Amino acid sequence: MSTFRKLAAAVIVLFIAVIAGLNIYLLRSGDSGTYRVEAKRLADRIEETGSTDISGFPHLTGVYSGEQLYRSDEHYLIIEAGGKLYRVEYTTEGRNRTVWAVNCVLAALFLLILILLVYIRRNIIVPFGRLNTVPQELAKGNLAVPIPEEKSRLFGKFTWGVNLLREKIEGDRQKELSMQRDKKLLLLSLSHDIKTPLSAIKLNAKALARGLYKDEEKRRSAAESINSRADEIEHFVSEITKAASEDFMEFEVTQGEVFLSSILRRLSDRYAQQLAVSGTKFTIDRFDDCILSCDPDRLAECLQNLIENAVKYGDGRQIGLSFDKMDGCELITVSNTGCSLEEKELPQIFESFHRGSNAENVQGNGLGLFICKRLMSLMGGEIYADIREERFCVTLVVRLA
Incomplete structure (x- = not known):
């Protein structure tokens, strides 16, 4: 909360400084360039024709010489033309309108920022402050x-x-x-x-x-x-x-329907960037976007377990998803390079708490594949594993809708 207050104060102070600086700049510059140009053109005309007519100069309001040269309470500047000095008065209405318009816009923006800060404090910071100790208490x-x-x-x-x-x-x-x-x-x-x-x-x-x-x-x-x-x-x-x-674990499955592309999009969003950072090539083969009969969240959980296993037990070079169809089912295979598991161990890998010979230095509890098998069974599907050309492959058999 205190950090937000400091940040809000810094934003307000900075914005006020910007407003003040912009006003100083506008007041100093204003329309000076315009009326000085017109005064120079008037001096050239007086030099050439001797005429002091200012009808063609909208920013000039009067031209005086002689005894009236310095008698004025208006804005003016002195020009020389034909060896004679003239007092040229000018208006600042345009500059004032510009300053007023800019300040109105800045005031609206300042009010909007204040409203936004109040909204963030009341609807995000304060509620979050009331909740930030809850996870710690639950953990305790x-x-x-x-x-x-x-x-x-x-x-x-x-x-x-x-x-x-x-x-x-x-x-x-x-x-x-x-x-x-x-x-x-x-x-x-x-x-x-x-x-x-x-x-x-x-x-x-x-x-x-x-x-x-x-x-x-x-x-x-x-x-x-x-x-x-x-x-x-x-x-x-x-x-x-x-x-x-x-069974020491209970599983709840809500059967439904989902597009294959929706499941794969979730996996890609979660793992593509993460694996790219670690240097692992993550590939998803071409597939037909079919409708699967399953629990979407549970199917995604199974695939996530398989990808996590591929990260832990593979050599980090490549993890891929491939697809096939057979007897009204979609076959989704997760494979990884660097398989060091022996084929004789394949029948036991889906048992609870079983860990293969390749898991000696890897943390885990031996439940990932067991959970996948139970979930796939409850969804009316199957799961099996095999080793193909030193690649460990686990295939989920999902019924089509």
């Missing part, structure tokens, strides 16, 4: 931070979006807490359930080890009991594995 985990409602069209949608973000963070926090609670209860329950068959296994194993069972039938029964209890433990372990492998 303070989801109860008040977010003031703004009627301004500039910030109304912004505050609405921040409120949605807060609700999303709160919802995710509640889901995480619920998952943690359920996981803890599951582990406690399974741990308790495992103890019973484990104790039976230990008792039977000790009895067999010490030779307490002399009868063959009892030894066989003890072995069968151990096997049965082991099956129970195996069942519990399977439940743990199943719980761990269940």
Whole structure:
């Protein structure tokens, strides 16, 4: 806020200085060039004809000589013609009109600047000042931070979006807490359930080890009991594995229709300049501008994930998008040079938290391709990857509308 005040004050002072300087210039110069030219022409006429008629000189108002040479309260200048001095009076009405017109224009501009500064302060600076601490509080985990409602069209949608973000963070926090609670209860329950068959296994194993069972039938029964209890433990372990492998992320997809060119325009706007700065050649092959049946935002998210992966795991020389059609679907392929992934790893790359052998020194969590696979499945499409001539290629199969 203080910075804006200083900037506004500097603008006002500068504009006032410009107005003052322009007025000084106009008052000093004015129409002096015009009336001096006319006075010179009048002197030439007097020199040639002796006539002091000023009807052809609109800026001159009178010509006097003799005793009246210096008796005047008007604007005048002295000229010499035919060895005689003359007082030539002139008018400044034209100059005054010019100064007045210029000042009116400058005053209107000054008023417009003041109105603009007030508008910016009231509709942008002040609302932003009330909101600038909200992201910090949300980052600290303070989801109860008040977010003031703004009627301004500039910030109304912004505050609405921040409120949605807060609700999303709160919802995710509640889901995480619920998952943690359920996981803890599951582990406690399974741990308790495992103890019973484990104790039976230990008792039977000790009895067999010490030779307490002399009868063959009892030894066989003890072995069968151990096997049965082991099956129970195996069942519990399977439940743990199943719980761990269940989806831990929820995805919402709103199916709709979108032109392919609209999706590609979003990608180009986001990545073309960024990749050009880093020296990566970004190419988009020729395509038919078809209508895709998908969630436009989710499809763009998938393509962004693939391009981000190409940036992280490629060699930085080239990233390209190519297109094909097959069985009523549009095939969109994102490829990058410098593939160091082995083909035997391709079946696992779409699993959650899986990271390939080429990700050793690259930050990540192994969820990008997993998310793409889940989203494409929910949109009725597919995704697959292959390696072609040392280029890593990931293809999205999107249904046509």
